[in-house]
Amino acid sequence: MKRKNFILSLVFMLTLSLVLAACGGKDDAGESKDSGDKGGKKQFLNLVTGGTGGTYYPLGGSFANIITENTNAEATAQSSGASAENMESIKTGDADIAFTQTDIASYATEGKLMFEGKKVTNVKALASLYPETVQIVTTAKSGIKSVEDLKGKSVSVGAPGSGTYANAEQILEIHGMTMKDIKAQNLSFDESTGGIQDGTIDAAFITAGTPTGAVEGLAATTDVVIVPIAEDKIDALIEKYPYYAKDEVPAGTYKIKEPVKTVAVQAMLVVRDDLEEDLVYDITKAIFENLDKVTHAKGKIIKVENALNGVGIDVHPGAQKYFDEKGVKK
Known part of the structure; x- marks a missing residue:
């Protein structure tokens, strides 16, 4: 009996040791990873971008x-409606972090235009980029040579409520036109260029940094x-x-x-206002001090001196x- 009890006790202790080891392993693997010299747990961030x-x-x-490699956070980029x-x-x-246009950010925080009645109050700017x-895109065979020539044509103006849509609406307005003067189509950039190529639309408003992949x-x-x-x-x-x-x-x-x-607005990055100050500092520093790792051509024109x-x-x-450390002012 004593021998049997001893064996049962030994089995129990071994089982307990394995359970504890497994729990410890889960803590190490399941918890957010350490960030190297900064220590602590990784914070996971969702960065929303735009269409592909x-x-x-x-x-x-x-x-x-860049954020994942240089800060105490792991960021994942996700396509979106911009x-x-x-x-x-x-x-x-x-x-947590988002691309937007400077005009759209202003509309959102002021509760104007597409944000009427749904003001965004929890956002702060990280930086202006470029x-x-x-770009009002068409083809040589369309015969369209001016904004006025868009009248009566099938034109992609982006999704309702998008930055591109607002730009198209305002440019048409300055030319004495409205969306009713064109056959407005609400297409993404890829859909717009595809439509131009196959002849289902005549032209498209595309607001993006040049060169834009879909237009290329x-x-x-x-x-x-x-x-x-x-010019006038x-x-x-x-x-x-004025933006x-x-x-x-x-x-x-x-x-x-x-x-x-043509004209331009500024692309910018914004963040949720409740992100910790130290984290946003690290993100800002990482981006502006690793621009050589940006593969897109726009990386070459993003400058810290233009960030505001x-x-x-x-x-x-x-x-x-x-x-402030870099002496950058508006």
Whole structure:
């Protein structure tokens, strides 16, 4: 009997040891990973970008990698409906970091236009990045040479409530037109260029950094035309909507022979306002000090000295701390 009890006790102790070891292993593997010299647990962050045919998506992938490799956080980039949808995702807590346009961020925090009655109050700016060029894309065979020529044509204007939609609406307005003057189609960038290629639409508004992947794909098989905006109309647009700036699509982009005058807003990153100051400082520092790891061409024009350009909402204290160190001012 004593021997039997001894064996049972031994089996119990061995079993308990294995259970404890398994629990310990689960803690090590199941808990967030340490961040190297910073110590502590990894925080998981959702970074929302835009459609796969735009500029936000590839940039977001690079930024997520930089954040994961250089901070005490692990970021995952996710495609989305871009600016307006991203602000909604910040509001609901489904996103921690988001790409948006400076004009859309202002609409959201002020509760205007597509955000009327649904103001976003939990968002702060991280940084302005680069100009988002309004590109009115068509083909040589369409015969469209001016904004006025869009009248009666089938034109993609982006999703209702998107930044692109707002840009299209305002540019048409300055030309004495409304959405009723065109056959408006609510398509993504990829769908827009696909529609132009197969002839189901005539033109598309695409607001994104140049070169835009979807338009590059179209230019590979089609003679792309970027419709210019006349100088006086640009001036009138900026006077009414000051967040626009003069811009141009450079010669050589999409194989065009001459630069094309247009306008731009700024692309920016925003964050939830409840992210810790130290974390946002680390994220801001990581991005601006590792821009050489950004594979998209836009990485070359993102500069810390321009990080507060066009920012119309409050800057997160963590990001502001980094900009203060670098002497960056609005």
